Structures are given as structure tokens and as C-alpha cells.
Amino acid sequence: MARIKFGTGGWRAIIGDEFIRANVRLLSAALAGKMVDEGVAERGIVIGYDRRFLSDIAAQWAAEVFAGAGIPCQVIKVAQAPTPLIMWTVKDQGLPYGMAITASHNPALYNGIKVFTAGGKDADEDVTCDVEERMGALEGEAEAGIASIDYPKAVASGAIEEINPFNGYIDSIISQVDMEAIRGAQLKVALDPMYGVSRTSLQTILLTARCEVDVINDRHDTLFGGKLPSPTSAGLSALKRFVVDNKADLGIATDGDADRIGVIDDLGNFLHPNQLLVILYYYLLKYKGWKGPVVRNVATTSLLDDVAERFGEKCYEVPVGFKWISGKMLETDAIIGGESSGGLTVRGHISGKDGIYAAALLVEMIAVVGKSMSEIYEEITGQFDPHYMAETDFAFDPERKPEILKTLMEDRLLPDFTANVVDTSYTDGCKVYFDNGWIIARFSGTEPLLRIFCEMPDQEQAEQACEEFRQFLGL
Template sequence: MARIKFGTGGWRAIIGDEFTRANVRLLSAALAQRIIDEGVADRGVVIGHDRRFLSDIAAEWAAEVFAGYGVRTAVIKVAQAPTPLIMWTVKDQDRPYGMAITASHNPALYNGIKVFTHGGRDADETVTDDLERRMEPLEGAGEAGIASMPYPKAVASGAVEEIDTFNGYIDSIIAQVDMDAIREAKLKIALDPMFGVSRTSLQTILLTARVEVDVINDRHDTLFGGRLPSPTSHTLQALSRYVVDHRCDLGIATDGDADRIGIIDDRGHFLHPNQLLVILYYYLLRYKGWRGPVVRNVATTSLLDDVAERFGERCYEVPVGFKWVSGKMAETGAVIGGESSGGLTVRGHIAGKDGIYAAALLVEMMAVVGKPMSEIYDDITSQFAPRYMAEEDFAFDPDRKPEILATLLEEHRIPTFSEPVTGTSYLDGCKVLFEEGWIIARFSGTEPLLRIFCELPDRARAERACEEFRAFLGL
């Protein structure tokens, strides 16, 4: 069996353990064979990469394999290439497949690969399962059984084309944002790329709109400054202080490959991705006059359901993994879709997470509404019943995973909660529905963790329910 297994956000592995040259070539060969079998080798694949250790080299390893199989290959040569830029390029150039060398928000010792399909969508399980099956015989044959062409030769012969699609991607966002409103607002914004790849893109868009921009943590550091490249209240403390100390109107952060976003408001407070989804959906309906449902995953706030109901719309729930969000958006024509982890997309843009576009849209919202971000959120949420989200991540002994899975998903046993239980759902993990909220326990698809999320009207009740679930599972 091939060791490569896709999770909710592509394949991710520890560098030097499973993320190796051999495995990058193995996955590339499987995708090359699929492309050939589908008869689309002449349209081929787009490859891009972030700033992680080995990402640039791994992109060349992959390109060498595609060139060896005769698959038309384009490698994006941009100093800072966000994953959404790669997805946009797949869509814009009408390529059947794309590939990003990134481990997104994972710790620095990880790297990985995200695979995209036609239109710039995250590969669904049909594709990833097929790639896993194709890797098995290739792994048995060894590296000698994988076709390859040295990168310099591939470029010189035209088998690999090096491209720069930065301007087209930036222009596509500028065309969808009210730049005039932003210009008139005269805003000051602090950016924190978290040592990732968003600085050039965000800075270009905001400076074009005459925004005063300060940037922190933008140097190339494959260790991400010693912190997790994921925008959370803990990792954005420096940005929070900067916003307050320098009287910024907003602080914007993105994860390592810029498909997720984190926001610090004018008071220095971290706005949870749940909150961002709510205010953006409300803004698109109330101020821009859009119409349509919203899509969220099982671990994302039900306040979106309340907003949808207020405007006569519907909220759809899907499993964790943005491929499910984008798929349901395409099916229903939803206005916006997102996850509590910070990823979202809006109708009319790419069918995947884009922290760059989301940031630009939030800045537009501030300019159009004409209020600080803190007031905008308070104004919107005051119209609905209060909700508080508690989140806990637990490392566990891998040997216990089958036991926990059996308890929750086979035996359907749950704790005796202090909250009245009204039902359960097993769409993804084990979700318990309460009279005034819900709680879910599920295994992460990108890290060896069990995650528990709970939403209730106040902090104490949500944290108590999380503790009851943790104790029940013996974590």
C-alpha cells in the first residue's frame, strides 16, 4: 500500500519522514497517469508552491515527472504565490488539474501537496481515492518505474513552461471589490503574513486603493518565527498590539499559504472566523443586495442559520473539508461558504478558500458601512441570540483511535451532558444537538488530533460541555 493518504486538505506529512522526493514523484506520477487516461495531457497541469522548506524544490520534482510523462506543465514562478492564486490560474487557463506544494497552516516540520481539478476546485474523494489506488503499483515498481525529465532540460525543451499569473489574479480581485469606496475611507491597516506568501498580493491591492499599509512578520522564515502559521487569537498577539499601538483601523493576517484569514479589530480584539463569516454574509445580503443561501461545515457557527432565516434564505451543513463547501455552493448557488478554521469563498470568485479576496472584501465592508469593525460586528450580532464557541484540540495515543471511533461512530455512545440533548448527527464525526446549541467531536484530517467544538449561549456552559466530552473519552 502507498503511504500517501489524503486528508481534508490534501496530503501533508513530516519532511524527511513521508514528505520525500520519492513520495512527491510517486503522487505526481499517479496524477500524470490519470491525466493521460482522461486524454487531457495537452492541457495539463499547473504547479505552484509556498515558502516552506523544500517547497520550491518539490515543485521542480513534480514538474520533472509530468514532463517525463509528456503532460503539458506550467510552473508558477512568483516570489510569493498564495494557494488561491494557483487555484485561480487553474481556472483562468482552463487547466484540468493543478497542484500546490504546501502544508498550509501545519507546523514548520510539515510539507504537503494540494491537488485541484478543473475550475480550480479542491480534488474530491473520487479523485484522491483514484490517485491512492494508482500509487500502489507505482510504489512497488520503485523510482525506476517513474518517468522523468531533468528540470533544466524540461524548461529548455518547452515541456515545462514557467509562468507569472500574479497580475491577472490581483486584477480579478480588484474588479470585484469597490475600490472607490475604500479610497474614500482613508484607512490604515496592519498586515501579518505570518512569514507566508500573502504580503505582495494584499499590499498591492490595498495600496492601489490608497490604504496606508504597515507590514510585520514578512521575511522569509521557514520556521515561521517559531510559531504555528495559523491565524488564531494566540498567534496574532503581536498583530493585536501593533493595531492598538499604531492606531490602525484593522489588522489582517493569513496562514502559511494565504487561503485562511485572521482579523484583529480596531480595539485589538481577535475576530473568530465564525464571526467573519456571519458579518460578510450579512453584508452581502443587506448592503450589496445579493440573494442566496450560505454553506458551512458541521463545526461552524449556527448563527449563519439565523442570518439566512432573517433574509428568507437557507443554510446548508456539510462535512469538514472545503471540497464539500465548494461542491454544495456550486449545487445551490450559495452566496458564501466557509469553515470555522478561517477559510471562506464568495460566489463569483474561485471555488476554494481565498484569504486575499476575503481580506479585500472585509476592507470594502468597513468602507461602505462607514464604521469600525468592532461596531459592525456588535451591530449585526445584537440582532440575534448570543452564541459562544469553545474549541479544544487533544493529542492522543494513536493506538486509541479505533477505540474512540468505535465508541462514537459504531456504538453511538455519548456522555451524560449537563445540557438537554435533542438529537445526534454523524455526518462528520459525532455531533450532539442541544436545545440551545451543539457539540461535536471529530478527528482532524490534517493533524494527529481529536477536536471538540461546542456552541452555546455563554462561555461557561460551552466549556463545561467540552470538558464533559473530554472526560468521557478519557483524553
């Protein structure tokens, strides 16, 4: 078995522990071998990186291996390169593969690699399993023979080309949003890149649309200000205060590599990614007149199902991991897909998460609808039964994982829930359906945590069900 394993969002590991030069080279060599065997090596690969510690150096380690394998390699040399920019470049240039050196929203001590396939999609399980097998075969004596060319020499010879596709990416987003409507709305927007890579992209788009833009937390800080670079309610207290104090129309935050988004409305309230998905799907259907289903994962709000039904559409449920969402969207021609952790994409753009495009679309929505974000959400939710979410994460002794897995997935034992159980699913973790809600317990694919999410018509009911599950599992 390979010493590197992919999770739901690529490979992520602690810097200096598993995220080391040898492992970056091993993964790169395995992917290079796959490209050769598939007959796509001559088409090349693009590599980009975020602002994390070692990201720029690791991109060079990877590029050196592809150059050594005779595969044309492009490295995106942009001071702030969002992961969606890399995915867009894969799609725009018709490349078979791409890589991002990033650990996304993980803590600062992590780094990692995301692999993308043709069209700018997240690599699916078939691809990642194949790469893992190839890594396993390379480990040991073969690993010592991995060929490479020193980065400066490879650049000088043309084996590695440094590129800047920023303008094309920005223009592609601008062409898909109603810039005239935004220009006429004279909006004031506050940005929080969370010390990540979104500032230049978002600021360029919004200033082009004549928005007034203020930015906080934009310096280069590999420790992310001592906080988790994840746009959650707890992490956006400074943005909440800034929006209220400066009377901004909207506050926008992105995670470390800008593929996820967090939003503060005009009243200073945090809008959960579940709410954003509902708002955008409703907007695309009602105000833009689009037709088509929506895709969500097993831990995302079922209010999307209600909105889809209202407009005669369908909501599809898939496992956690954006590769499942993008795959189902292509299969069903869905107009939007997303997850409760803040990632979403819209038909016609790239197939992966893009916090930059999502932010631009939200700003367009405020301009087109002519109401504040808080008013828009109130308009939507007033038409449907209430949905309240409780989200809990539990760290556990790694030795207990087999025991918990056996309880949930093999023995399939459940707590004696207060709510009435009507069905269960084990597609991804253990999901229990109630008369008017659901609860799911599943292991994180990116961190050593057990996540328990519950959605009910009442917040107290949701929190009670989570507590019943926690006590049952002894967490």
C-alpha cells in the same frame, strides 16, 4: 493500500519522514496517469509552491515527472505565490488540474501537496481516492520506472514553462471589490503574513486603493518565527498590539499559504472566523443586496443559520473539508461558504479558500458601511441570540484511535451531558445537538488530534460540555 493518504486538505506529512522525493514523484506520476487516462493530458497542469522548506524543490520534482509523462507543465515562479493564485490560474486557463506544494497552516516540520481540479476547486474524494489507488498500483517495481526529465533540460526544451500570473489574479480581485469606496475611506491597515506568502498580493491591492499599509512578520522564515502559521487569537498577539498602538482600522493575518484569514478589529479584538463569516454574509445580503444561501461545515457557527433565516435564505451544513463547501455552493448557488478554521470563498471568485480576496472584501465593507469593524459586528450580533464557541484540541496515543472511533462511531456512546440532547449526527465525526446549541468530536484530517468544538448561548456552558466529552473519552 497506498502509502500516501489524502486528508481533508490534501496530503501533508513530516519532512524527511513521509514528505520525501520518492513520495512526491509517486503522487505526481499517479496524477499524470489519471490525466492521460482521462484524455486531458495535452491540456496540461500548473504547479505552485509556498515559502516552506523544500517547497520550491518539491515543485521541481513534481514538474519533472509531468514533463517525463509528456504533459505540458507550468510552474508559477513568484517569490510569494498564495495557494489561491494557483487555484485562480487553473480556472483562468481552463486547466484540468493544478497542484500546490504547501502544508498550509501545519507546523514548520510539515510539507504537503494540494490537488485542484477544473475551475480551481479542491479535489473531491472521487479524485483523491482514484489517485491513492493509482499510487498503490505504482509502488514497488513500477515505481522505479517513473519517467522524468531534469528540470533545467525540461525548461530549456519547453516541456516546463515558468510563468507569473500575478497581475491577472490581482486584477480579478480588484475588479470584484469597490475600490472607489475604499479610496475614499482613507483606511489604515496592518498586515501579518505570518512569514507566509500574502504580503505582495495584499499590499498591492490595498495600496492601489490608497490605504495606508504597515506590515509585520514578512521576512522569509521557513520556521515561521517559531510559531504555528495559523491566524488564531493566540498566534496574533503581535498584530493585536500593533493595531492598538498604531490606531489601525483593521489588522489582517493569513496562514502560511494565504488561503485562510484572521482579523483584529480596531479595538484590538480577535474576530473568530465564525464571526467573519457572519459579518460577510450579512454584508453581502444587506448592503450589497445579494440573494442566496450560505454553506458551512459541521463545526462552524449556527449563527449563520439565524442570519439566513432573517433574510429568507437557507444555510446548508456539510462535512469538514473545503471540497464539500465548494461543491455545495455550486449545487445551491450559495453566495458565501466557509469554515471555522478561517477559510471562506464568495460566489463569482474561485471555488476554493482565498484569504486575499476575503481581506479585500472586509476592507471594502468598512469603507461602504462607514463604521468600524467593532461597530459593524455589534450591529449584527445585537439582532440575534448569543452564540459562544469553545474549541479544544487533544493529542492522544495513536494506539487509542481505534478505541475512540469505536466508542464514538460504532457503539455511538455519549457522555451524560448536562444539556438536554435532542439529536445526533455521524456524517462527519459525532455531532450532538442540544436544545440551544451543539457539540462535535472529530479527528483532524491534517494533524494527529481529536477536536471537540461546542457552541452554546453561554461560554461557561460551552466549556462545560467540552469538559464532559473530554472526561468521557479519557483524554
